[in-house]
Amino acid sequence: MYTALRLQQKLKHRLSEAPRPTPAHSAPAPDPTPPAASPSQPPSPSPFPSAPGVTITILDPDPYMTYQPFLPEAAAGSISPRHVVVPLRRVLPRCQVIVGEARSIDHERRVVHITTLATTEADAARAARPGQDPRREPTTLELPYTELVLAPGSVSRTLPVPGLAEHGIGFKTVEEAIGLRNHVLEQLDIASSTRDPGVRDAALTFVFVGGGYAGVEALAELEDMARYACRYYHNIEADDLRFLLVEASDRILPEVGEEMGGYALRELRARNIDVRLGTRLDSCERRVATLSDGSRHPTRTLVWTAGVKPHPLLARTGLPLTPRGRLRCETTLRVTGTEHAWAAGDAAAVPDLTAMDEAHGTAHKHAAGGARDETGERAHNDAASRARTGGGAGAPHAGGDGAEPPLCAPNAQHAVRQARCLADNVAAVLQGAEPTPYRHAYAGSVASLGLHKGVAHVYGRKFKGYPAWFMHRAYHLSRVPTFNRKARVLAEWVLSGLFKREIVSLGSLEHPRAEFEMAAGTVRRPDKD
Numbered sequence: 001m002y003t004a005l006r007l008q009q010k011l012k013h014r015l016s017e018a019p020r021p022t023p024a025h026s027a028p029a030p031d032p033t034p035p036a037a038s039p040s041q042p043p044s045p046s047p048f049p050s051a052p053g054v055t056i057t058i059l060d061p062d063p064y065m066t067y068q069p070f071l072p073e074a075a076a077g078s079i080s081p082r083h084v085v086v087p088l089r090r091v092l093p094r095c096q097v098i099v100g101e102a103r104s105i106d107h108e109r110r111v112v113h114i115t116t117l118a119t120t121e122a123d124a125a126r127a128a129r130p131g132q133d134p135r136r137e138p139t140t141l142e143l144p145y146t147e148l149v150l151a152p153g154s155v156s157r158t159l160p161v162p163g164l165a166e167h168g169i170g171f172k173t174v175e176e177a178i179g180l181r182n183h184v185l186e187q188l189d190i191a192s193s194t195r196d197p198g199v200r201d202a203a204l205t206f207v208f209v210g211g212g213y214a215g216v217e218a219l220a221e222l223e224d225m226a227r228y229a230c231r232y233y234h235n236i237e238a239d240d241l242r243f244l245l246v247e248a249s250d251r252i253l254p255e256v257g258e259e260m261g262g263y264a265l266r267e268l269r270a271r272n273i274d275v276r277l278g279t280r281l282d283s284c285e286r287r288v289a290t291l292s293d294g295s296r297h298p299t300r301t302l303v304w305t306a307g308v309k310p311h312p313l314l315a316r317t318g319l320p321l322t323p324r325g326r327l328r329c330e331t332t333l334r335v336t337g338t339e340h341a342w343a344a345g346d347a348a349a350v351p352d353l354t355a356m357d358e359a360h361g362t363a364h365k366h367a368a369g370g371a372r373d374e375t376g377e378r379a380h381n382d383a384a385s386r387a388r389t390g391g392g393a394g395a396p397h398a399g400g401d402g403a404e405p406p407l408c409a410p411n412a413q414h415a416v417r418q419a420r421c422l423a424d425n426v427a428a429v430l431q432g433a434e435p436t437p438y439r440h441a442y443a444g445s446v447a448s449l450g451l452h453k454g455v456a457h458v459y460g461r462k463f464k465g466y467p468a469w470f471m472h473r474a475y476h477l478s479r480v481p482t483f484n485r486k487a488r489v490l491a492e493w494v495l496s497g498l499f500k501r502e503i504v505s506l507g508s509l510e511h512p513r514a515e516f517e518m519a520a521g522t523v524r525r526p527d528k529d
Contacts, residue, residue, distance in 0.1 A: 001065040002416055003149055003344065004058050004092050005481065006423030011430070014054045015094045054430065056095040059114060059143065063088055063099050066174050069412060069476045070489070071214075072448065075177040076221035077502045083488045084174050086481050103140050105317040107148065107341060113140040147340050147426055150317070150327060151419070154308035154346040154410065163285035168304040171218050178509075180303065184222055185229065185505035187300055191240075192233045202298040204240050207289045209281050210305035211247030213255065216264065217448050218303060219245055223273060224450040229503040244274045244289075244297060246281055248306070253455065255411070255445040260455040263464050267449055281306075308410070310347055322349045326410070331437035333422045344422045345415035348408075353439045355406040413443065416479060446472040 008015065064085040073079045088097045100116035119139040126132055156170050169183065170176045184206065191203040206226075208219040227238045245252070245268065252268075252275065253261045268275055280292040281302075289297040310325040319335050320328045326349040328336040333350060335341040344350075408414045417440045425435035444458035446468060454469035456462070463471060473493065477486055 001058070001086065001088060001091070001481065002419030003151060003423045003426075004056055004095055006420050007056055007427060008092060008094055010423060010427040011054050011056075012094070014430075015056065056092075057098060057143065057145070058088060058092065058095055059098045059100055059102060059112065060088065061099065061101050063097060065481070067476075067480050067485075068172065070480070071171065071174065071177040072217040072221040074174060075171075075181045075218060076225040076451075077181065078221075078451075078496050079489055079492050081174050081178050083485060083492065084177075086485055091482055098143070102152075102313055103138070103316070105148070105313075105319075107318060107338070110145055110148070110340065112143045112145065112148075114143050115140055147342065147429070149422065149426065150314070150319075150335075150341070150343040150347055151345045151415075152311035152313050152347055155311055156304065157307040157309040158304065159306070161281055162283040163287075164281075164302075164304065167284050167287055168302050171214050171303055171305050172308075177218075180218070180222070181225070182505045182510070183301060184226055185503060188226065188229055188233060188236060189505070190300070192236055198298065201242075202287060202300050204236070205242045205244065205297055205299040206301040206303070207244045207246065207281075207284075207297060207299045208303045208305065209246045210307065211245060211249070211252035211275075211277075212305065212307070213253070213447060215245065215247075215303070215305035216253055216268075218305060219243060219273070220268070220448065220450040220453070223271065225501065225503070228501050232503060239272070242274065243272075244276065244299075246276050246279050246289075246291060248278065248280050250277050252277070253447055256447055256455050256457045257445075257462070260457050260462055260464065264447070264449060264455050267453065267455075308346065314347055324349075331439075332425055332435040333418060333438055334425070334435065342422055342426060344418035346410040348418065350408045350414075350418065350438060351405040352408045353437060354441050359406070408438075408440075412479075413445075414440065446475055448472045 064087050066085050070079055070084045074081050074084045088095075098114070098116065100114045100119075103113045103115055105112050115138050119141065123136075123138050127136070156172055158164060158168070169180055171180065187203040187206075191200045194200050194203075206219075206222070208215050223241070223243050226241055230236050230238045230241065251258065251261050251265070253264050256264070265275060265277075276291060276293065281289060282292055283290040284299075284302050287298060287300055289299050289302055291297070310321075314321060314325060314327055317327075319338055319341060322328050327343040327347055329343050329348045329350045330336055331351050331353055333342050333344055333348065335343055408418070418438055421436070421438045428435055444456065444460075446454065446456040446458065448454045448469055452466050452469050454466075454472045455464050456468035456471045458471065477489060480486055480489060
């Protein structure tokens with residue numbers, strides 16, 4: 001979305017009106033069950049005609065962009081869920097927004113094979129007919145393009161842990177964040193209304209796997225919320241809650257540095273949060289979390305935030321990939337060795353020019369015999385850390401013959417800035433100019449540890465507690481798109497400081513037809529024999 005927003009501004013004088021599909025009353029209605037695409041049978045023609053001038057088309061499974069750094073606060077109730085998302089059609093009025101998914105890309109022909117809500121509905125209606133094969137490939141449409149921008153982001157990286165698929169809860173979408181909030185509050189209701197000590201203990205035990213940003217911030221915010229909610233339950237004390245953080249490495253929050261990560265660890269443990277370092281989840285079958293240290297923890301809540309992996313779409317593009325599955329890109333954000341294809345964000349493996357300069361500068365100092373002071377040592381260590389984060393464990397550093405260059409870390413800081421550079425480069429190419437390389441100095445990292453608590457390492461300076469929490473909010477408020485969202489989020493923060501926290505569980509939102517189905521008699525009432 002950031003790239004499209006920037007392109008909309010850069011090319012506003014050349015943008016054509018977004019083309020619209022031909023109205024049904026002026027053309028014959030299409031067959032509601034078109035044939036599936038196959039090598040011998042081309043996909044259905046696209047209902048999205050081209051238009052003169054420049055047309056920007058956004059293809060996304062959702063008609064909104066989620067600002068993921070606000071998900072922990074949305075889960076805790078500090079921000080309304082609708083203010084965590086940005087509607088694409090509102091902020092991109094001169095772009096064509098298609099709600100659908102890319103199935104594959106034929107870059108030689110410069111077309112994307114996509115499915116939309118309409119093709120999905122048609123496929124469902126066709127599959128319901130007698131004699132139809134339900135395993136038939138979905139119908140796809142062809143969406144042509146001149147310049148292709150790939151920014152699908154990443155998906156949760158899961159492991160073959162027994163029971164994880166059945167009982168695990170992710171934390172990458174606003175739906176998962178709100179579902180987790182409702183789930184945690186429902187566990188308090190279960191614990192409050194049972195006399196079975198086993199059920200009560202499992203309901204009040206919350207296991208989070210992954211000690212990065214997502215895991216630590218989600219745990220800290222939800223622990224704050226649950227601890228506050230306990231005051232409204234006559235038979236649950238805050239000390240009855242048990243939060244467990246499982247991390248396979250020997251530290252949490254590596255992005256904020258060792259010192260601030262250590263402070264965050266002490267802060268969490270001071271709040272009676274059980275943090276297990278160097279520990280893995282071996283199984284969660286039958287709602288029992290079994291850890292590699294041999295301990296077993298009956299729990300009804302297991303949140304999985306143990307890393308991400310590139311979007312599966314990238315493997316179906318036919319474009320060059322790194323061993324870790326990201327698109328191999330040049331410093332200009334163009335896909336390596338490919339014309340008319342660009343990438344940014346988590347999907348792109350972009351050389352980190354700033355880290356390369358720092359590494360080369362340090363090596364030059366050593367060659368000249370210059371003394372390295374404490375600041376230079378820290379800069380070198382930070383550059384090496386970023387190189388390891390971007391290139392993966394064991395990635396070689398720049399400076400050696402034949403060594404792979406350090407890569408930009410797949411985080412929001414780089415993604416937002418790459419999006420702007422990418423838009424400028426695409427606009428430059430369309431205007432016959434040369435693209436410029438992406439270069440961004442590492443600013444630092446901030447993390448929230450709950451209300452009025454946080455850690456930050458910004459421009460070499462370290463903050464903790466309330467100042468770090470304030471910096472966390474100020475930074476992300478400045479980065480969330482549109483003035484509309486900034487004003488609404490700020491207003492909610494002000495109101496949450498003046499009034500008590502909401503502790504209402506709206507789990508019924510996940511099954512909105514349940515009450516009507518019960519009234520219609522299609523679902524047996526829970527109290528009916």
